[in-house]
Amino acid sequence: MVSETRQSGRWGRLWAAGYWLLILTVPRSPGSLPALIGSSTGLRNPIRGSSRRCRRHCRCLAKWRTRTKGNQASLQPPPRRRLGNHAPNPSWARSAPSSARQCAGALAEDKSCENSDSVSWPAALMKIQKEAECVATINLPITYVKGDLFACPKTDSLAHCISEDCRMGAGIAVLFKKKFGGVQELLNQQKKPGEVAVLKRDGRYVYYLITKKRASHKPTYENLQKSLEATKCHCLKNGVTDLSMPRQIGCGLDRLQWENVSAIIEEVFEATDIKITVYTL
Numbered sequence: 001m002v003s004e005t006r007q008s009g010r011w012g013r014l015w016a017a018g019y020w021l022l023i024l025t026v027p028r029s030p031g032s033l034p035a036l037i038g039s040s041t042g043l044r045n046p047i048r049g050s051s052r053r054c055r056r057h058c059r060c061l062a063k064w065r066t067r068t069k070g071n072q073a074s075l076q077p078p079p080r081r082r083l084g085n086h087a088p089n090p091s092w093a094r095s096a097p098s099s100a101r102q103c104a105g106a107l108a109e110d111k112s113c114e115n116s117d118s119v120s121w122p123a124a125l126m127k128i129q130k131e132a133e134c135v136a137t138i139n140l141p142i143t144y145v146k147g148d149l150f151a152c153p154k155t156d157s158l159a160h161c162i163s164e165d166c167r168m169g170a171g172i173a174v175l176f177k178k179k180f181g182g183v184q185e186l187l188n189q190q191k192k193p194g195e196v197a198v199l200k201r202d203g204r205y206v207y208y209l210i211t212k213k214r215a216s217h218k219p220t221y222e223n224l225q226k227s228l229e230a231t232k233c234h235c236l237k238n239g240v241t242d243l244s245m246p247r248q249i250g251c252g253l254d255r256l257q258w259e260n261v262s263a264i265i266e267e268v269f270e271a272t273d274i275k276i277t278v279y280t281l
Contacts, residue, residue, distance in 0.1 A: 046139050047207050047239070100201060131240075143278070147278065147279055147281075149279040150179065152244040156206065157243050158245065159244070159245040160246060160249055161254060162208045163214055165213075166208075167214075168215075180199055185199060194211075194226035196227050196230040200250060207234070218254060224256070228265060235274050236274075243277070244279060246279055249278075
């Protein structure tokens, strides 16, 4: 029994030595036998290997033969993708706002650029110049200012969110209630969630976006967008070009996320000349 164990150990060391000699002597080209065996086994010290490890090497050898039989092309690396003669998109196009990316994407869908091999360098440069002009003509709809909302220019209209019952008992709505009043006037307009109630004070408009039914409820992004659309329509009809609002509009106590709210504001006002100024303390 002891002699059989020693004999199997000798055979194991012999197989391991042959494997190690194969790894060291044969160059490792992509798809070669040493590369496939070495990557699949990962032995640290094959000299101390056993017959079980050698059997695993034999299985790797059989798998390699099956893989390479009659299909030598599968061992070749895939061809590199041809990029064509046009210039890559500039970095400013990737970091541009959503409206700028849409404009650049519309230019990129030009039928003259369907076949990249036929685009010459002058045509590519003209395309990049058009993209730059398009981005330059786009006005960002939101401007951020640190300061008091009620210290904005007297020509700016104001906007914030309230409920249908016009409670205005918490948050910045309390300041709007103290400064402008008109609670009964707002109730008489009988606006529903998704609409906007309007007061006119000192030659400017104050917009009350109705985003929920009661003060204890929470607004939805859908109602907020509808209220902003109604505000935009009123601004366009009455020649309002500057609109100021607090940064916590729809957020704060209403628990909406400013990232989503700002995206909705940009989407609603991006095709207009209305300048949005957001104040934060």
